[in-house]
Amino acid sequence: MQLVKQESEKASWKKEEFESVLYSQKTRYHHLHPFHRRMNEGLLTPTEIRNWAANRFYYQKNIPLKDAAIMSNCPHREVRREWIERIIDHDGRSQEEGGIEAWLQLGQAVGLSRSELLDERHVLPSVRYAVDAYVNFCRNSSWIIAIAASLTELFGPDAIKVRLAALESHYSWIDPAGFEYFRVRLKKAPRDAKYALNLVLQHCKSRDRQEQAVQALEFKCDLLWSQLDAIDRGETRPCVEEK
Ligand code: AHQ
Numbered sequence: 001m002q003l004v005k006q007e008s009e010k011a012s013w014k015k016e017e018f019e020s021v022l023y024s025q026k027t028r029y030h031h032l033h034p035f036h037r038r039m040n041e042g043l044l045t046p047t048e049i050r051n052w053a054a055n056r057f058y059y060q061k062n063i064p065l066k067d068a069a070i071m072s073n074c075p076h077r078e079v080r081r082e083w084i085e086r087i088i089d090h091d092g093r094s095q096e097e098g099g100i101e102a103w104l105q106l107g108q109a110v111g112l113s114r115s116e117l118l119d120e121r122h123v124l125p126s127v128r129y130a131v132d133a134y135v136n137f138c139r140n141s142s143w144i145i146a147i148a149a150s151l152t153e154l155f156g157p158d159a160i161k162v163r164l165a166a167l168e169s170h171y172s173w174i175d176p177a178g179f180e181y182f183r184v185r186l187k188k189a190p191r192d193a194k195y196a197l198n199l200v201l202q203h204c205k206s207r208d209r210q211e212q213a214v215q216a217l218e219f220k221c222d223l224l225w226s227q228l229d230a231i232d233r234g235e236t237r238p239c240v241e242e243k
Contacts, residue, residue, distance in 0.1 A: 012207040028221035035232040042116035042170025054122035060103045062131050065089045066138040089161035102181035110180020126230035130223045144203045148213035149220040153193040
């Protein structure tokens with residue numbers, strides 16, 4: 001009698017195959033979203049750019065929280081020593097202001113005050129929902145599966161390169177100093193993504209674990225996509241009181 005292989009008995013992918021399955025998620029990445037396409041073609045209005053900057057700030061300010069959640073679940077000192085750099089990259093420390101401050105500079109360059117970003121008055125319900133889902137996913141998942149969700153950064157640098165060139169050439173009303181965040185990201189994201197990929201390949205050995213890692217990456221791609229759906233649509237609530 002042919003024994004049907006149990007789900008958990010499926011053969012695990014070889015390293016190269018696992019890596020290519022992870023990379024194949026690029027087709028779901030938000031560089032293909034209509035909003036980013038319009039941005040890259042220079043078609044966004046100043047209001048749409050400001051709406052994007054204010055909503056993406058909510059994502060950026062939560063990155064250190066999700067990275068701290070990953071660290072709090074990670075038992076490996078050598079991994080925590082590396083991962084802590086991501087928190088510092090965003091929160092900064094003495095002598096280096098970090099990515100959150102750089103995004104506040106981007107906000108000011110597109111005409112938003114610091115307080116408008118910090119008090120979250122422009123954050124859309126679906127953006128808040130998506131970002132909070134990411135932080136909670138990282139709090140409640142095993143550290144290596146939460147790290148797998150960060151592998152969208154395998155696709156980030158190519159998208160940011162195109163975006164940065166488009167912002168600099170199509171949006172002359174924005175002080176290009178505001179784009180410093182993306183210039184720094186182009187250096188740091190490849191390093192981060194390579195380290196995260198090697199950890200996932202090294203620690204996800206069973207087929208179940210490998211498939212969980214792929215599902216985490218799909219979840220994150222869908223999260224980034226749904227953020228842009230909301231940003232593309234803009235504010236739909238009856239006029240909310242300006243705080
Ligand atoms: O600026 C971004 C960033 O700091 C991060 C951290 C990383 C993660 O750990 O999930 N993901 C991420 C991303 C950033 N920028 C996005 C963009 O398109 O500007 C891309 C996004 C990502 O690909 O996950």
